[in-house]
Amino acid sequence: MQLEGLDSKSMLDRIYPGQVCSIARSLEAVGERWSLLIVRDAFLGSSRFSEFQRSLGIARNVLTQRLGHLVAEGVLEHREDGAYVLTRKGRELAPALHQLMKWGDRHYPLPEGPPRLTLHRGCGGRVEGDMVCERCGEHVRSGEIEVTLGPGLASTAAG
Numbered sequence: 001m002q003l004e005g006l007d008s009k010s011m012l013d014r015i016y017p018g019q020v021c022s023i024a025r026s027l028e029a030v031g032e033r034w035s036l037l038i039v040r041d042a043f044l045g046s047s048r049f050s051e052f053q054r055s056l057g058i059a060r061n062v063l064t065q066r067l068g069h070l071v072a073e074g075v076l077e078h079r080e081d082g083a084y085v086l087t088r089k090g091r092e093l094a095p096a097l098h099q100l101m102k103w104g105d106r107h108y109p110l111p112e113g114p115p116r117l118t119l120h121r122g123c124g125g126r127v128e129g130d131m132v133c134e135r136c137g138e139h140v141r142s143g144e145i146e147v148t149l150g151p152g153l154a155s156t157a158a159g
């Protein structure tokens, strides 16, 4: 995709021009390759171009394009100091990302165990895909989730 297409919503830029579907419309915003992983990294604390690049290992021009698109969609805000931070709209993707993670844990498990765990902040219980804490049984809001390294990443990550 060309950079000059970033701000336009022309039919040529759309991934699913024939679809009248809110899933398709959401994917137009965040469904490009790497986009949801950028959002994931933003949730995990990345805010600098260099941090996203180090985490994802993608070409600078691709990262520039994806960040620009996420800003244009109002998922990320590009602040004057250069930081990319999630907007409220972006933070609302937390349950969808959590569901994708749990789906992946279930259907594409690692032998070592899940790469990351989602815990109920202040309680420590694991939060399952239905956003219910397995320890206290409460429905957990996305802002109450704490992400920690699971056995699948702890064995490979330095920390």
Ligand SMILES: [Zn+2]
Binding pocket: 120, 123, 124, 125, 133, 134, 135, 136, 137, 138
């Ligand atoms: Zn709990």
